Amino acid sequence: MTTIHDVAKRAGVSATTAKRAINEPQLLTEATLERVTRAIADLNYEPDRTAGALRRGHSQTIGLMVGNIIEPFFAQLTRTIAKAVHARGYALIVADNEYDSNLELENLRMFHGHRVSGLIVRSAFGSGNLEYLKRLHEQGTYILEIDHFLAGSPFGHVLLENAECVQMGVRYLHDLGHKRIAALTVFDAEKLQDERGKAFPNVMKSLGLHLPKVYQHGATLSEEGAYSLTLELLRLSEPPTAIFSMTGNEAAGAFRAIRELKLRIPEDVSFLTFDDYSWTSLVDPPLDVIIQPIEDMGLAAAKIVIDAIQSRDLKKVVRKRFPGTLIRRGSCAPPKNKK
Amino acid sequence: MTTIHDVAKRAGVSATTAKRAINEPQLLTEATLERVTRAIADLNYEPDRTAGALRRGHSQTIGLMVGNIIEPFFAQLTRTIAKAVHARGYALIVADNEYDSNLELENLRMFHGHRVSGLIVRSAFGSGNLEYLKRLHEQGTYILEIDHFLAGSPFGHVLLENAECVQMGVRYLHDLGHKRIAALTVFDAEKLQDERGKAFPNVMKSLGLHLPKVYQHGATLSEEGAYSLTLELLRLSEPPTAIFSMTGNEAAGAFRAIRELKLRIPEDVSFLTFDDYSWTSLVDPPLDVIIQPIEDMGLAAAKIVIDAIQSRDLKKVVRKRFPGTLIRRGSCAPPKNKK
DNA sequence: TCATTTAATGGTCACGTGTCCATTTCATCA
DNA sequence: TGATGAAATGGACACGTGACCATTAAATGA
Numbered sequence: 001m002t003t004i005h006d007v008a009k010r011a012g013v014s015a016t017t018a019k020r021a022i023n024e025p026q027l028l029t030e031a032t033l034e035r036v037t038r039a040i041a042d043l044n045y046e047p048d049r050t051a052g053a054l055r056r057g058h059s060q061t062i063g064l065m066v067g068n069i070i071e072p073f074f075a076q077l078t079r080t081i082a083k084a085v086h087a088r089g090y091a092l093i094v095a096d097n098e099y100d101s102n103l104e105l106e107n108l109r110m111f112h113g114h115r116v117s118g119l120i121v122r123s124a125f126g127s128g129n130l131e132y133l134k135r136l137h138e139q140g141t142y143i144l145e146i147d148h149f150l151a152g153s154p155f156g157h158v159l160l161e162n163a164e165c166v167q168m169g170v171r172y173l174h175d176l177g178h179k180r181i182a183a184l185t186v187f188d189a190e191k192l193q194d195e196r197g198k199a200f201p202n203v204m205k206s207l208g209l210h211l212p213k214v215y216q217h218g219a220t221l222s223e224e225g226a227y228s229l230t231l232e233l234l235r236l237s238e239p240p241t242a243i244f245s246m247t248g249n250e251a252a253g254a255f256r257a258i259r260e261l262k263l264r265i266p267e268d269v270s271f272l273t274f275d276d277y278s279w280t281s282l283v284d285p286p287l288d289v290i291i292q293p294i295e296d297m298g299l300a301a302a303k304i305v306i307d308a309i310q311s312r313d314l315k316k317v318v319r320k321r322f323p324g325t326l327i328r329r330g331s332c333a334p335p336k337n338k339k
Numbered sequence: 340m341t342t343i344h345d346v347a348k349r350a351g352v353s354a355t356t357a358k359r360a361i362n363e364p365q366l367l368t369e370a371t372l373e374r375v376t377r378a379i380a381d382l383n384y385e386p387d388r389t390a391g392a393l394r395r396g397h398s399q400t401i402g403l404m405v406g407n408i409i410e411p412f413f414a415q416l417t418r419t420i421a422k423a424v425h426a427r428g429y430a431l432i433v434a435d436n437e438y439d440s441n442l443e444l445e446n447l448r449m450f451h452g453h454r455v456s457g458l459i460v461r462s463a464f465g466s467g468n469l470e471y472l473k474r475l476h477e478q479g480t481y482i483l484e485i486d487h488f489l490a491g492s493p494f495g496h497v498l499l500e501n502a503e504c505v506q507m508g509v510r511y512l513h514d515l516g517h518k519r520i521a522a523l524t525v526f527d528a529e530k531l532q533d534e535r536g537k538a539f540p541n542v543m544k545s546l547g548l549h550l551p552k553v554y555q556h557g558a559t560l561s562e563e564g565a566y567s568l569t570l571e572l573l574r575l576s577e578p579p580t581a582i583f584s585m586t587g588n589e590a591a592g593a594f595r596a597i598r599e600l601k602l603r604i605p606e607d608v609s610f611l612t613f614d615d616y617s618w619t620s621l622v623d624p625p626l627d628v629i630i631q632p633i634e635d636m637g638l639a640a641a642k643i644v645i646d647a648i649q650s651r652d653l654k655k656v657v658r659k660r661f662p663g664t665l666i667r668r669g670s671c672a673p674p675k676n677k678k
Numbered sequence: 679t680c681a682t683t684t685a686a687t688g689g690t691c692a693c694g695t696g697t698c699c700a701t702t703t704c705a706t707c708a
Numbered sequence: 709t710g711a712t713g714a715a716a717t718g719g720a721c722a723c724g725t726g727a728c729c730a731t732t733a734a735a736t737g738a
Contacts, residue, residue, distance in 0.1 A: 001396065001478055003694055014718045019695080027716070044474055046451040050398050051694035053389035054723050057340065061432075061453070069418040072409070079408040082434060086445070091432050091453050093400075095421060106425070112385040114400070114430050135383055139340055252617055259621075278591055279618025282598075342724055353688045358726080368686070390724035393693050 002045045011039040022047060053115060057140055061091045062305060063116035065107055065123075067147075069096050071249050072277045073294060074122070077146070080298030081120065088306050090117065101128040108132050111141070118142040118305035123150050125192040142308045144318075146301050151193050156318040158301045160292050162195035163202075165324040166246075169272055169290055170203045172326060173242045177334040178270060182215040182233050182240035184226045184250045196246045196274070215240065226253030234261055234269065241269060241335035248275025248289075255283065266333035276327065286329035293322050341384045350378040361386060392454060397479055400430045401644060402455040404446055406463075406486075408435050410588055411616045412633060413461070416485070419637030420459065427645050429456065440467040447471050450480070457481040457644035462489050464531040481647045483657075485640050490532050495657040497640045499631050501534035502541075504663040505585075508611055508629055509542045511665060512581045516673040517609060521554040521572050521579035523565045523589045535585045535613070554579065565592030573600055573608065580608060580674035587614025587628075594622065605672035615666065625668035632661050 008018035013032060020027050021036035028036070039045075053059035062085050066074040074096070082092045093116060097104035104124045111119055119141050123129065127150045134154070137143050145157040173181050181204065189197025204211045214236060217229050226245065230253065233240055243258075245251040251273035258269060265271050265285055272288045273280065280287040304318045347357035352371060359366050360375035367375070378384075392398035401424050405413040413435070421431045432455060436443035443463045450458055458480050462468065466489045473493070476482050484496040512520050520543065528536025543550045553575060556568050565584065569592065572579055582597075584590040590612035597608060604610050604624055611627045612619065619626040643657045 001694090005694085015695095016719070017717055020717085023696085029716070032716080046448055048393070048454060048694055049452045050389050050392035050454050051723090052696065054387070054393050054694080054725085055696045057723080059389050059453075069408075069421070070411070070414050072411075072414075075409050075411075075414040078433070079435065082408070086434065086449065091449055092434070093430050094417070094433050095425065095431070096418065109385055110425065110430055113388045114398075115387060115389050252621065255621055277618075279616075279621050282591065282594055282618050283621055284623055340724090344724085354725095355689070356687055359687085362726085366686070371686080387724055390693090391726070393695085394724080394726045396693080 001048070002043045004045070004047070006043055007036065007039045007045050010043065011035045057115070058117040058309075059115045060089065061093055061114060061116045062302070063111040063114075063119040063121075063141075064092055064094045065104065065111070065119070065121045066094070066096050067099050067122050067124075069094065071247075073147075073248060073275055073292070076294045077298045080295050081302050084299050084302035085306065088302075090306065097122075097124045099124045101126050104129055105132060108136065112136055112139070116141055117309045118144070120144050120146050120301050120305060122147045125186075125194070127151055127153075127193075137314065140314065142305055142314050144301055144305050146297065148194070154317070156304060156316070156320075158297050158304070158320050159195075159322070160297070161321045161323050163199040165274070165290050166196050166199040167203045168324070168326055169244050169274075170200070170207065170209075172288075173244065173270060173272060173332060174207050174209065176242075176270065176332060178242040179209055179335075180212075180215075180238065180240045181209065181242045181244060183244045183246060184221055184229060184254055185246035186221065187216045200244075200246075212238070221247075221250045221253075223249050223253040226250035227257045228253075230254040230257035231261065234258070234263065239269075242332065243269060243271050245271070245273035248273060248277040248280070251275065251277070251280070251287070255287075265331050267336065270332040270335070272332055274324075281329065285331050287331040288326070288328050291325045291327055293324075297322050340387070341382045343384070343386070345382055346375065346378045346384050349382060350375045396454070397456040397648075398454045399428065400432055400453060400455045401641070402450040402453075402458040402460075402480075403431055403433045404443065404450070404458070404460045404462075405433070405435050406438050406461050408433065410586075412486075412587060412614055412631070415633045416637045419634050420641050423638050423641035424645065427641075429645065436461075436463045438463045440465050443468055444471060447475065451475055451478070455480055456648045457483070459483050459485050459640050459644060461486045464525075464533070466490055466492075466532075476653065479653065481644055481653050483640055483644050485636065487533070493656070495643060495655070495659075497636050497643070497659050498534075498661070499636070500660050500662050502538040504613070504629050505535050505538035506542045507663070507665055508583050508613075509539070509546065509548075511627075512583065512609060512611060512671060513546050513548065515581075515609065515671060517581040518548055518674075519551075519554075519577065519579045520548065520581045520583060522583045522585060523560055523568060523593055524585035525560065526555045539583075539585075551577070560586075560589045560592075562588050562592035565589035566596045567592075569593040569596035570600065573597070573602065578608075581671065582608060582610050584610070584612035587612060587616040587619070590614065590616070590619065590626070594626075604670050606675065609671040609674070611671055613663075620668065624670050626670040627665070627667050629663045629665050631663055636661050 004018050005015050008015040018036050021033055085092050095107040101124045130150050143155045145155055149157045183200045186192050186194040186197040245254050263269050274290045276289045276291045280289050308316045343357050344354050347354040357375050360372055364372055424431050434446040440463045469489050482494045484494055488496045522539045525531050525533045525536040584593050602608050613629045615628045615630045619628050647655045
């Protein structure tokens with residue numbers, strides 16, 4: 001393996017000087033720099049970051065833990081963050097927790113073992129791993145939460161204006177004349193600290209809308225879960241006239257259910273969802289969606305983390321919120337029967 | 340930072356013994372093992388892999404370079420590989436090349452710097468970086484190509500039976516009675532070594548079908564490119580009666596174009612595509628697709644790479660092909676006018 | 679009981695870099 | 709010309725581990 005010593009020997013300088021050609025080129029004469037640069041190119045030398053990591057105490061690597069890489073929200077986030085992080089010379093290690101605390105803990109250990117310089121986390125529900133995160137932080141890893149945050153977390157975060165977006169969505173439906181609005185979301189939201197789930201009943205109440213017990217469901221919703229729940233809701237004697245899906249993932253399941261019941265959107269039921277996944281504009285009718293500024297959020301997260309690492313200010317806490325945008329395409333309309 | 344020496348001190352043993360509790364526990368007395376294990380837990384010790392990497396020469400890390408993480412094909416691949424790799428104690432560093440050789444080179448340097456133990460690559464078109472890959476291999480990184488391979492590559496690969504799948508697709512359309520079939524793919528396929536693009540004209544020829552010049556297009560197709568091309572094709576005086584999209588990415592663009600022209604599927608035009616993206620079964624009608632066994636391919640790739648690394652046999656070359664599956668859902672039917 | 683083997687445990691060193699301090703070379707000015 | 713300081717270059721060491729060899733304790737057999 002080629003080392004800086006090989007480069008130094010070939011350029012006829014000391015190892016220290018050779019290193020400076022990479023790290024502090026302004027300290028070298030033009031001639032020396034030129035010679036070392038050539039030697040580096042000739043030998044295809046690439047500094048060994050594992051050695052640097054040992055000396056430095058961290059690996060110039062950012063860890064990213066998401067819920068599930070397959071969900072377009074996380075895929076896009078991953079891509080944006082990867083790009084931003086690369087641009088500043090860091091590598092990105094990814095893992096997903098499948099919204100499970102145990103799997104998350106394993107991943108955290110992995111990140112710890114690799115001495116990641118920073119960690120961007122979409123933590124699983126429950127705060128079981130907050131202690132581990134705190135220890136990681138004490139040992140020198142900068143930590144930032146994204147998309148969701150743990151109760152009592154001392155760390156910074158990058159989040160959507162969740163409550164505001166839920167309010168925007170419900171208001172929109174209410175203004176169209178809907179009274180029976182059901183949300184596809186987590187309803188033990190208090191326990192799970194899910195902001196959207198917590199906001200929904202509050203917004204309904206503030207608009208004077210009744211939220212029947214049967215519209216409330218107590219599970220974390222997968223696409224499959226959303227499918228069953230939607231079937232169930234729409235078969236009620238008093239079915240909702242509008243369905244508001246809190247994630248793009250759930251939207252797919254709900255859409256499948258609506259189609260299976262041969263209900264028309266928006267004539268029979270209005271449909272609104274978070275996340276503008278590619279299919280939402282391909283189906284008929286195209287769906288009304290609340291878009292998250294994923295790229296902005298990813299860039300902000302990467303910047304916050306790397307700035308903190310480079311300024312060696314691990315105590316810095318940055319908390320940022322981003323607004324969502326409601327796009328109307330035709331999947332929401334006034335309800336048929338104004339009872 | 341807690342080190343193995345701290346653990347050793349607390350357990351009242353030497354550092355070497357403490358290390359063995361992790362690496363070769365069978366060598367220790369039950370009592371000793373117990374004491375060390377407790378000390379590790381008490382101190383929340385996690386071995387520093389950056390130090391191990393320096394000593395070992397590689398970082399117990401696998402690099403994965405895909406075309407674009409956002410494409411569901413790659414997202415799913417990433418997820419599967421990440422999981423498989425974690426299960427065997429490796430971390431996954433990801434990067435995407437956006438199908439661009441220059442960006443790819445930057446990423447390769449990054450992987451090199453981090454001394455990845457293995458590298459799974461969906462290389463960009465063109466073979467500009469084959470030399471770099473070869474050097475990387477000489478320096479101790481095991482390399483495996485996936486989804487696509489470079490001409491003259493000495494490395495192993497995991498691929499779909501591309502030619503066979505194209506043949507299956509064209510045959511299917513031909514059996515339905517289609518003669519004017521257009522493919523959305525790369526047509527300077529020879530140069531770009533795209534297997535699907537290369538197979539299509541051959542299959543058409545072998546079935547005695549004419550492939551007009553106007554059905555051939557010379558660009559790497561993005562979703563946007565597929566959209567324009569589809570518009571163009573369907574506006575011809577002799578438009579194709581069936582469109583065969585070679586990637587799920589292009590399918591989205593093509594579908595958009597077909598809908599914009601208010602053409603009905605399959606009455607006005609039949610539509611077949613590679614990749615079963617989530618939207619393909621949500622649209623109306625659901626699309627006929629050729630499914631790739633992404634999970635099998637990802638697992639196989641991870642296994643090949645890690646087996647090679649652990650057996651220290653970097654010269655091992657494994658080449659595997661996986662079959663695709665055609666799923667019929669109703670987007671293909673006999674053409675209207677049997678001229 | 680002691681020699682011999684086997685099971686446990688301990689000690690030393692190198693991996694390639696970043697950091698810090700030391701030394702040499704060069705330009706400036708009285 | 710020599711003193712002075714700045715610019716440029718060089719040297720030594722430690723980071724925490726894995727690999728290898730060395731040592732000590734326990735078990736075995738006569």
